[in-house]
Amino acid sequence: MLDVKFLAAGSNADEAMSFICKLSFNLINESKGKQKIDIRCQNIDEAIKLDSELWINPKDSFMPHNLSNNRSEEDIIEIGYPGTKFSKNNNKILINFNPSLPNQLTNYSDYLQIVVEDNSVYRGEVAKTWKECKTMSLDPKFIK
DSSP states (O other), X not given: OOEEEEEEOOSSHHHHXXXXXXXXXXXXXXXXXOSXXXXXXXXXXXXXXXXXXXXXXXXXXXXXXXXXXXXXXXXXXXEEOTTOOOOOXXXXXXXXXXXXXXXXXXXXXXXXXXXXXXXXXXXXXXXXXXXXHHHTTOOOEEEO
């Protein structure tokens, strides 16, 4: 069954990006680089910014990554946004930096929803995603 976690990742997008970089690094180390990670952003600008951030954060680390439309087999992390397609590998981890629930979750073992605690529109959209997960009989957990 899909493991669903909603992760508090700061109070703004920049804090959330830094959190995503550290989270990705930790996930790669835990799996010894054997599990692929997809990161779903809200738009192309956010994806490009995250792509740049992953080259420098965490400091002194290297994580093979690329935008979905430029991916190679060596990339552990794919960064996408609505309209792009992730590779069809199974047993991947999805880090969702988009507040909306993705259409397709079947290729994933873990679904990690990023929660920006901005007390605004983003948090409201994530609350809808939580309810959708419950409707789908998933068992989401919130981790602060």
